[in-house]
Every structure is written in structure tokens, then in C-alpha cells.
Amino acid sequence: MIGLINISHSDPLSMTFSQEEIVRKSAADNYVYLKKGKTEIGMISLVTYLKNKDTLNIVKTMNIHTRANSISAILVSRFNHIKNNIKVNVTSLTKTSEFYMKLVLEKIGISYEINESEYSDCENLLENADYALVIGDDAIRAYSGYANILMDVGLEFSKLYGLEPVYAVSATRSDIEISETRIKDLNRHIKDSRNYISECVEKNYLKFHVKRELMEEYYRVMDYSFTDSVMKTIEFVESLMD
Template sequence: MQKSLRVGQILYTNVLPVYFYFDQAKFEDRIEFIRQVPAQLNTAMAKGEIDLGPISSFSYAEHASEYVALADLSVSAKGRVGSLFLFSKKPIEQVNGAKIALTNTSATTVNLLKIILHKFYEYEISYVTQEPILHEMLEDADAALLIGDDAITAERTAKDLHVYDLGELWHQFTGYSMTFAIWALRRAVIADHHDLIADVHASFLESKRKTRANTAPLIDYVHTHFGGEKEQWIHYFQGLQHEFGDVQRIGLEYYYRCAAELGLLSAPATVDLWQAGGRQTNTTLTR
């Protein structure tokens, strides 16, 4: 049995409300934080190197039999996200047949872009995966996809480029919310760490509650460490949802069905929620 619970943390500002007031001192040596970008956390969780933490929603679907999701935690948006951008040299209406450079830090958003372009626009696109450096990505591509703080930083200085928010495009085509990350828990560790998982889950929810009640310290923090205008950060966090209820679930499970339809997933997935107290709820959606 492991002595500590290994908890992942995405190295992006979009998860900060869940971590900002998290009481690490309370857990002392009982948990170990592992901070990585989403693609790295996806791999670490799949290998059993992380027990709990936010991973790409797409990666959750790939390993749904091995994971459950912590209730009421996600990174979602209904409409504009503000940190998931397609930067294009030409309007999206002219992108058919283009070459697009994809960030190597994402799974959910990469496949969301493919769903939007192939299912809704009915385009044929070629893709290449690169490090998330916009000017290098666009040297040999017509457009580039960036996520997280890389996207936020690039959008401030993107000139002569058409910039599209993928959350906004998804909502325009479907009317649904989109969930980009879920706090996943490996089923294999539940029995050994049940009470600790419940405490960690409760601490995440409390941090989210405190941040919502008073966002000023969070805004000051990101303004100091990541630059930008405070008003832009206020608007950004107002557009994000960190809940996972019916609205988020319905949109995400539709995304899974679209991904399966295009062969990006072997089959549609559903989300099992792990509630405080250890109860599990299958959220299977029938349509």
C-alpha cells in the first residue's frame, strides 16, 4: 500500500480556483502533488503514476473502465473559453484542405477541433503535432491550435491572424456546454485511500467555494504572475465553470458520441461519479 496519495495538478491557470485555497498543510505527508501539462497528466494517470487529478476529458473516455470522476469538479464552459484558440492565416470558411499544427499538450481540445472541422464544417484537413510555440507552428502550417496559458499569451499579440475560440464554435454548432478536464480517480486506489480521497475531494470543493466567494486574491495572483489586465482575468474566470452537473455531463457525453462517430474513440463513453462517502453514480445518458 502506498504511503501517500499522488495528486495531479495542471500547469494552467484554468484550474487555479480548485487549488488556490486548498489546505496542503492539512495533509502534510499524506499527499504528493505532481504538476504537469494535461497531456503529461493523461499519460501519468494511465500508467498508474498519479492516483487522482484533472486530466483531459478525452483521456477519461479512453480509460473509463479504470477511472471514476470526482463529483462537481471540472473545467468547463458554455460558450467562449478564452484559452482554447485556433490561430489561422485565413478565415475558417477557407480552411478546407489546410494544414493545421496541433499543440502537443492537449487531447480533448485537439479532438474537439477535429470534430468541429470534420463533422460540422465537413472539411478535409491534414495535421501535424508540435511544441506550443505559435510562430514556429505557423512556419509550415495554415493554422495552429493552442490551449491554456500558451493560448492566452499568444492571443494578446496575435496580429493579422484570425482567432477562433473552440468553446464558442462548439456552442454555436451544438448549443451544449463543453467539459475540457475532469478530476479523475483511479478505481484501483479507492479501497486503500477511501477516507483520504473524501478529505481531498472536500478540500477541493471548499477551495472552489472560497474562490467564488472572493475572487480578488486569485485575480491579483494571476495578474502578478502571468501579466495581462485584471479585467481580462476577471472576464476569463467568469466564463469558466468548475462544476460537473447535468449541463456539463450532457454536453460531454455528446462530445464522446461525436468522437466515436469519427473514429476518434472506439466507443461512446459515459461518466461514473465518485461522491463523498464513496457512492458511485453512473450518469449514462440515453437518447
């Protein structure tokens, strides 16, 4: 059993598997399922993997990264610009996007205070803060116009550090060995996922009430392949966390 993330970025990938082969949960729940032995491989937050790398092994196959702009990791506000000394509400569902946002804000000289929220949607995150980090499907919904989108966190991280933002990786428990044959099979699923992108664009632009062009761009910049660029970003984040 494989744990995939229950966000639209993984829709094309999930469609290459039978329902008996996968379970779709949040990245946090995928980690729990992995630790409890309910899944063999789980797609989890990069930061979660690095915090638990003593008991987990990375599987060099399916991951969530973007070539530059992420679209689904954004800083929003009711203001139309970023001030200094800001308070940012973030959902508890994100650790990696928050990590990238902190790097970006520090790099451009913005002081900040982070407040973890039980909410993930734009409206509730901005209830008691002027700024919010919104991720995943809630970020896509934000493009329909509820708040001002001030920053694509993935794009700014890429521009400032010259790296492709990696959000989630496939991992397994350290007592499990994943064969090269298994990895090759998973890589075929990555290749096959491209056949479902058009279908996902049509379904999700209607679902989120956004322009079709936005969803086309979303899937155009999204990549599941484990490349040298992915490894470079992982090593960079790991060096900062050690």
C-alpha cells in the same frame, strides 16, 4: 495527493490547497502520475479519460469546463479568415480541444489536415503551417497580438452543439474508491476557489501582457463544478468515441 493542471485556469483552485496536498503537471503527466499511483486523484483530459475508462473511474467533482467561450482554446492564423483545405498544427498537449475543433470544422464544411507538433506556442506552431490550435496559457499570450485569432473553439462548439465544452475531469484508478465525504470536501475547494479569482486576474494579466478585462472574462466563464451540463457533454463525447 491530487494532480491539478499547471495552467492558469487552475490557479484559483490550486490556491485552496496546501502545497503538500497537490502536484501541478500537464494533463498528460497527471495521467501518468495517476497510473503509477503517485496521485490518488488526477485532473486529466476528457478524451484521455474516455480512452482509458476501463481502468479509470471519473470523480464527479473538480473539472475544467466553460459556460460558452473558452478564451484558451483558439484557432489562429496569419490570415484573417479561414480557408478550405487547411493544414493545422496542434500541440501534443491537447487532445480534447483538438477533438472539439475537428467537430466544429467538419460541421462548418472545412476540410483539414492535422499535424501534431512538439511546440505549444503560437509563433512556433505557425512556423510551417498557416493555422494552429493554441491552448492554455499560450492561447492567452496570443491575445497580445502575434497572430489573428479566427475562432474560439469552445464558443463555436457550444453554439453548434448546444453544450458546454468540458476539457478536463477528475479521475482515479478503478481500484480506488473515493468516498462521498471526500467529494464533498473537494466541492468545498471549488466554492473556496472563488475567493482567489481577483488575485489571479491581477497576477495573470500582468504575466501574459493582456488586458485585465480578458482575464476577468477568462475566470468568469471558467467553472470547476460538476453539473448536469458537464455530464451531458461527457456523454455526448463518449457517444462519438465509442
